[in-house]
Amino acid sequence: MTFPIIQFDSVTTAKDWHQLFSSHQAYVQEGEVKVSVWGTGDNRALSLTMLANAQKAGAVCERYVFDLANQEMRGHQALCHLVNSVDYVLTDLLKVLKVMDFSRGTVELFGFKVRRVEEPAIRVFSPFHLDRIKPLTHEPKKWTVRHVLRAVVNGQYDALRCSGKYTDDYDFDAEVGFQRGRIASPLAFVQKIIEFPSGWKAYGKEDGVVGISCHTFDCNEVHVNLGAANAA
Numbered sequence: 112m113t114f115p116i117i118q119f120d121s122v123t124t125a126k127d128w129h130q131l132f133s134s135h136q137a138y139v140q141e142g143e144v145k146v147s148v149w150g151t152g153d154n155r156a157l158s159l160t161m162l163a164n165a166q167k168a169g170a171v172c173e174r175y176v177f178d179l180a181n182q183e184m185r186g187h188q189a190l191c192h193l194v195n196s197v198d199y200v201l202t203d204l205l206k207v208l209k210v211m212d213f214s215r216g217t218v219e220l221f222g223f224k225v226r227r228v229e230e231p232a233i234r235v236f237s238p239f240h241l242d243r244i245k246p247l248t249h250e251p252k253k254w255t256v257r258h259v260l261r262a263v264v265n266g267q268y269d270a271l272r273c274s275g276k277y278t279d280d281y282d283f284d285a286e287v288g289f290q291r292g293r294i295a296s297p298l299a300f301v302q303k304i305i306e307f308p309s310g311w312k313a314y315g316k317e318d319g320v321v322g323i324s325c326h327t328f329d330c331n332e333v334h335v336n337l338g339a340a341n342a343a
Contacts, residue, residue, distance in 0.1 A: 213227040
């Protein structure tokens, strides 16, 4: 599932957290972190991904994953208890995490289990570091997925559109027109490919059109124009 790119300057109040929980994921400038919330009811989960190294080759990004189930509370109640423990200030929660010792694996924080994992930074998207994805200086002889991402991030195209998405439910696909048409959120498209790259491939077509597809069920095309200046 693709979520829109939602950004916060900071997260310091209960209202901020409520908006963030409703967003599924959001990027927070203060602290440079992606906050992800998923699941429903008692099965809510939370992760915090540090973004300072996003898109740096050879680097890693730390991600903290919270198990929000304990004997006393679950789901939304657990989320509220966690953020209330730091007076709703996200950066204070990050400070606590950074001084904790994860060398032996999972640790306990405010009654919840937390684990730290390292993600390859090249597979972490950040709207705060798009400058690390450089524009194309010329059209490549053989297109790669990375070439397409560089063109999209830097607005080097005249059109970016979905040419068809296909599931096992043909009737539904036909009803929604196979989701063909302009891609409304180019950055969400880029994020999806960066963070879930398996199966994606790019191929040149003709007249400046480049196809980029995930296997055969998510097909898209970019009308490349290196002189264009579309805002991603």
